[in-house]
Amino acid sequence: MSDHALLLANLGSPRSTSVSDVRSYLNQFLMDPYVIDIPWPLRRLLVGIILVTRPAKSAEAYASIWWPEGSPLVVISEQLTEAVRPLWPHGPTSLAMRYGEPSISTRLQELAQQGVKTVTFAPLYPQFADSTTTTAIKEAQQCIAQHKLAIKLNIVAPFYADPRYIDALAKSAETELQQDFDHLLLSFHGLPESHLKKLDPTGSHCLSDKSCCATASQAVLDTCYRAQCMRSAELFAQAAGLKPEQWSVAFQSRLGRNKWIEPYTDATLEELAARGVKKLLVMSPAFVADCIETLEELGIEGRAEFLAAGGEELVLIPCLNAQEHWAQALTGICESAAN
Numbered sequence: 001m002s003d004h005a006l007l008l009a010n011l012g013s014p015r016s017t018s019v020s021d022v023r024s025y026l027n028q029f030l031m032d033p034y035v036i037d038i039p040w041p042l043r044r045l046l047v048g049i050i051l052v053t054r055p056a057k058s059a060e061a062y063a064s065i066w067w068p069e070g071s072p073l074v075v076i077s078e079q080l081t082e083a084v085r086p087l088w089p090h091g092p093t094s095l096a097m098r099y100g101e102p103s104i105s106t107r108l109q110e111l112a113q114q115g116v117k118t119v120t121f122a123p124l125y126p127q128f129a130d131s132t133t134t135t136a137i138k139e140a141q142q143c144i145a146q147h148k149l150a151i152k153l154n155i156v157a158p159f160y161a162d163p164r165y166i167d168a169l170a171k172s173a174e175t176e177l178q179q180d181f182d183h184l185l186l187s188f189h190g191l192p193e194s195h196l197k198k199l200d201p202t203g204s205h206c207l208s209d210k211s212c213c214a215t216a217s218q219a220v221l222d223t224c225y226r227a228q229c230m231r232s233a234e235l236f237a238q239a240a241g242l243k244p245e246q247w248s249v250a251f252q253s254r255l256g257r258n259k260w261i262e263p264y265t266d267a268t269l270e271e272l273a274a275r276g277v278k279k280l281l282v283m284s285p286a287f288v289a290d291c292i293e294t295l296e297e298l299g300i301e302g303r304a305e306f307l308a309a310g311g312e313e314l315v316l317i318p319c320l321n322a323q324e325h326w327a328q329a330l331t332g333i334c335e336s337a338a339n
């Protein structure tokens, strides 16, 4: 059978680090109603305001981590696709980006032209959020409907607790965890609190108290990004043999003035340094590929904050990226969704 494709989907990056390319990327990203979930006129106004100063600031940040081949997120996602291709025996393996190029629509149309009948679609986000998972799936479904493509879509569900993902994380951190260190911070991408509350099936559980994620029912866990992050973190710590006092979780990358899920990474970095942590390991299990959020926000800004607060060394553990063991684990996860 060669008509069953695997389509990996990641977030996407600007085409270049020019302010105008970053502006059009941010415009497409932030005008997505799953990302800024307010009525169109208000979203247009708010994004217009963000686009006055943010593109120049973000362009500078992108320039500080950009590679000669392009955006790290895109280059690494391409390398991962190359690593997965020989492991997927059912048909072509391809890569799409939710924002920027190559778009989900372009890739699905190419696959249809090649005679593909089934696409296993894998959003590369371990933990579920409307602003990542849902928007990628809706985009794929809308493209199939709009272009009347004769394609059946299998969706790979968020794999936050899948032992293959957890073991891959543990393996990727093995070398650093064998060295001496004072603490490991698991820094996940943040989310506005309102995004959690909106999806809470009970209407009252999420953020009701400090232990809401630990006491989440399966129904809450199914849609709660924060609870899924906490679950991934606990499973990882178990797999890596860490004691509870050796690690903690924080959330990074806030945008705007609304409250985002806590604790915040920047404040946590300062607290850890103040508590006497000298050598800090930092890992980002929400990102399968290194990107501006890991390389710049943690590796440059975060490191500077930690050192300024009295820390001595911050070691950034690379994301799963295109490591062979991760390519095998991911292919297994996709195979399970395909059957």
Ligand SMILES: C=CC1=C(C)c2cc3[nH]c(cc4nc(cc5[nH]c(cc1n2)c(C)c5CCC(=O)O)C(CCC(=O)O)=C4C)c(C)c3C=C
Residues within 6 Å of the ligand: 011, 012, 013, 014, 026, 034, 035, 036, 054, 058, 071, 073, 125, 129, 131, 132, 189, 190, 191, 192, 195, 253, 255, 286, 287, 290, 291, 292, 293
């Ligand atoms: C890992 C999951 C992610 C969630 C959840 C998420 C939510 C989310 N993000 C923004 C705003 C921005 N995110 C940006 C970059 C970015 N975000 C993710 C992943 C998640 N985002 C990744 C992998 C990246 C890196 C992209 C790259 O090119 O390297 C940016 C752009 C960079 C910047 O200007 O800071 C913005 C903006 C919101 C508002 C949001 C939830 C509502």
Ligand SMILES: [Fe+2]
Residues within 6 Å of the ligand: 189, 253
């Ligand atoms: Fe983001």
Ligand SMILES: [Fe+2]
Residues within 6 Å of the ligand: 205, 206, 207, 211, 212, 213, 214, 216, 224, 226, 227
């Ligand atoms: Fe919670």
